[in-house]
Amino acid sequence: MASSTEKEKVTQVPTGLWRHRDFRNLWLGQTSSMFAAHMVAVVFPLLASVSLDASLFEMGLLSAAGYVPYIGVSLFAGVWLDRKPKRAIIVLCDIARALLLLAIPLAWWRDLLSVPTLLVVALLVGSFSVVADVGSASILPALVGRDDLIEGNSKLELSASSASIAGSALGGGIFQLLAGPVSMLINTVLFALSAFFTALIRGERKPGGGHEDAEGTEGTEGGEKPSQSIWRDMAVGxxxxxxxxxxxxxxxxxxxxxxxxxxxxxxxxxxxxxxxxxxxxxxxxxxxxxxxxxxxxxxxxxxxxxxxxxxxxxxxxxxxxxxxxxxxxxxxxxxxxxxxxxxxxxxxxxxxxxxxxxxxxxxxxxxxxxxxxxxxxxxxxxxxxxxxxxxxxxxxxxxxxxxxxxxxxxxxxxxxxxxxxxxxxxxxxxxxxxxxxxxxxxx
The missing domain is CATH 1.20.1250.20 (MFS general substrate transporter like domains)
Known part of the structure; x- marks a missing residue:
């Protein structure tokens, strides 16, 4: 049963997480990542249709590339995130997406950009996005108390909604303002910013009650998780x-x-x-x-x-x-x-x-x-x-x-x-x- 202090906390106006350093860094990183993701969702089909003259079938394949990773990658991502510090994995995914998107203007500059190239990049970016998406949903309970989850999710959802509106509009505008493939440089910078802010998180609780230290290694509390097959971990999940x-x-x-x-x-x-x-x-x-x-x-x-x-x-x-x-x-x-x-x-x-x-x-x-x-x-x-x-x-x-x-x-x-x-x-x-x-x- 919740204590009177806990009940009183639930009735307070939820403003406290802005003073929570780790949550602020998570929020800044996720906001940057969300804007990049929504801009990419607009720029990719525009690149295919306008710059590469893709067929309807190719456009369909590009659209499907956004869903396939959720089916093929999600469960593996969940096991990986439960075995390792989530902060480090999210940072890795942000860096990977930044580098993959950097390949688009480089391929265009070398006259190598094609629809198959775009499909491969979209599939890889989508795969890392699935891991980062699952990681960002999973790390919040390791940073804040359970009574703060609704406030934290509300603030993250506010960023997601803003990114949905402004990110999509910016994606189209930047594509029109710059040469299409060059517009990907903006998203590379945004994913890099996301990696930077997420890397500043220091208080992620380790399963079992421990914490990561400042270098990202696991603390000693809670013990190590027994090593077992990834398939076994997936089945347990x-x-x-x-x-x-x-x-x-x-x-x-x-x-x-x-x-x-x-x-x-x-x-x-x-x-x-x-x-x-x-x-x-x-x-x-x-x-x-x-x-x-x-x-x-x-x-x-x-x-x-x-x-x-x-x-x-x-x-x-x-x-x-x-x-x-x-x-x-x-x-x-x-x-x-x-x-x-x-x-x-x-x-x-x-x-x-x-x-x-x-x-x-x-x-x-x-x-x-x-x-x-x-x-x-x-x-x-x-x-x-x-x-x-x-x-x-x-x-x-x-x-x-x-x-x-x-x-x-x-x-x-x-x-x-x-x-x-x-x-x-x-x-x-x-x-x-x-x-x-x-x-x-x-x-």
Whole structure:
């Protein structure tokens, strides 16, 4: 049971982490990395389409390169991160991404840049990004107390939302301002900055209670982890996620939400541009509302978590996400100006609620996972959540072709609503706040 001091701490306005040196360095590093990642996500397809005249098939391969590492690398990354200091691995990934992106302007200068070269670089950068992504989610509980997880995740999500809006815009602007391949130099610098700030972290707790020392070596507290097969470690990680009833439930509901959102994504663009006949510049405005909604979600996540019990908050945000998605098919029943307003409202509300949901779910999962399982738990979650997205996208295209865009969107929305129903049928609905570590996972 939480002490009165702990309860009082939860009700305070969450501003303390700005005074936490290691968190500040993590935040600065992650913010720089997020901006670079969003800029790269814009510049890579522009390079392929504008500079290299890639075919539609090649563009599809480039898009798929962003998902493949989540399926093939995640579990290995989780084991690696649980065996070694996470700070050093994140720094290594940032340096690797900086050097790989530096290869783009060098290849262009030597007249060697081609679509296959871009695909290889994209796949390698994506692989290091998966490791860094899992590492950044896993290191936070090793730097701050569990009562600070929601505040820390909120601040990181605020950076992610800002990077989504500004990073994407900067990526296109810098590409247009500079010669396309040369624009990669900006991202090289950003990843290098991320490595620099992350390297300044000194207080990472070692699994078992120890710390890294200033040189990045492990402390002596807690003992060494027994050496065993990487496959065995992966199996233990998967067994933890599938065997712990709470973690399993949270991973499953996230998978359900991502799957049905992926089904809706390709159908929605066709629906907006063809069924609603909305012009391209207005479509851009509608899509930009998603970034604005994410920013709102990052700001309101902590206040909502203090005002509403955790279990009810997760059910509420997941339900609002599903209900908000119904505004898209509803837009076909109203005049064009109202349709645009409904679409903007949908993207703002949907993104805001997803961010609030993600921050609280991420904090909840981290709080109930032992330190030496953080990497594997986050890796399994990433693999499951991201791995279903290409499957959902393909099924969305097939479903839209078979039954039409409007029915496909309604079915995807109804599918999303199964996530809050799933949560409501479990013990999660009774959880009041982010709990202390559950030492014995439930069967």
């Amino acid at each position: 998967v067994a933890f996620v599938t065997g712990h009833v709470t973690v399993r439930t949270l991973v499953l509901t996230t998978l359900v939400i991502n799957f049905f959102m992926a089904i809706a994504e390709p159908v929605a663009l066709v629906f907006v541009t063809r069924t609603l006949d909305i012009p391209p510049y207005t479509v851009g405005l509608i899509l930009a509302a998603s970034g604005a909604g994410a920013l709102v979600g990052a700001v309101i996540a902590a206040p909502m978590s203090r005002a509403i019990p955790l279990g009810r908050l997760l059910i509420l945000t997941a339900a609002i996400t599903g209900i908000a998605s119904l505004l898209t098919p509803l837009a076909t029943l109203v005049p064009a100006p109202m349709a645009v307003a409904l679409m903007i409202a949908m993207y703002v509300l949907d993104a805001a609620m997803i961010v609030v949901y993600n921050i609280n779910v991420r904090s909840y999962r981290s709080a109930i996972t032992p330190d030496d399982m953080q990497g594997r738990m986050n890796a399994a979650n990433r693999m499951a959540g991201m791995g279903v997205m290409p499957i959902g996208a393909v099924l969305g295209g097939l479903l839209g072709t078979a039954v039409g865009t409007l029915p496909a969107l309604v079915l995807a929305s109804l599918g999303t609503l199964t996530a809050p129903l799933l949560l409501a049928c479990t013990h999660v609905r009774t959880v009041k706040r982010v709990p202390e570590l559950e030492v014995e996972p439930s069967a």
